[in-house]
């Protein structure tokens with residue numbers, strides 16, 4: 052038996068989604084319902100039943116490149132070729148000065164001078180945390196090719212000129228968005244954001260080129276450790292880890 056909220060939601064979802072047995076199961080199992088209904092048990096059961104065997108490729112000292120940055124480029128190209136959606140989406144973990152971690156997805160926008168580059172608002176939560184503590188970690192997960200890459204390193208702001216150039220390459224709408232959004236601050240409603248965007252548009256309506264806001268720009272992450280993970284059968288995955296020691300990359304195999 053499913054609760055009233057669930058029944059209503061199901062009715063609504065049927066209208067907007069083509070109903071197949073598969074997505075009906077997903078809808079029922081993931082709907083927020085009272086713990087008393089017993090549906091939560093079904094959800095937990097289904098999650099524990101989700102498992103996948105990995106068998107597409109192998110990774111070894113014999114087929115990994117000596118330079119982990121070159122290996123990253125190789126795998127990145129293969130992710131692009133495999134048609135992965137947003138292969139440059141990466142998970143960024145930061146830690147504030149009280150040791151409290153936080154994480155989110157950002158987009159890799161370049162690999163310049165062996166540094167991983169992304170752009171953001173310097174006053175955002177991640178921006179503030181990186182100013183307090185530049186140590187951070189990145190993770191890429193490309194499920195279709197059964198690969199994960201983990202990077203640990205130190206972030207610093209890129210030169211203003213690089214941020215300017217990238218800002219100018221963005222569509223005007225994204226530029227307005229960067230000006231309008233006080234990223235990570237609490238806002239009362241969406242209308243405030245849209246009103247700010249309208250004001251910015253008006254302010255710059257005669258300007259062909261929008262200047263980059265001071266609080267917006269890039270970070271580059273200098274990697275100190277890079278690990279390549281290739282899924283293998285029976286959870287005996289391949290993990291090859293590179294660590295920078297005295298400016299040289301040392302390579303090791305890790306247990307899965």
Ligand SMILES: Cc1cc2nc3c(=O)[nH]c(=O)nc-3n(C[C@H](O)[C@H](O)[C@H](O)COP(=O)(O)O)c2cc1C
Nearest residue numbers: 140155156157158169170171172175176177178235
């Ligand atoms: C696919 C995807 C790509 C994103 N790319 C960026 C990005 O490149 N830069 C950015 O500041 N936020 C990006 N975001 C939004 C962040 O995940 C996050 O919501 C935002 O930066 C605020 O994070 P913070 O409060 O921890 O600073 C992206 C989100 C998704 C889902």
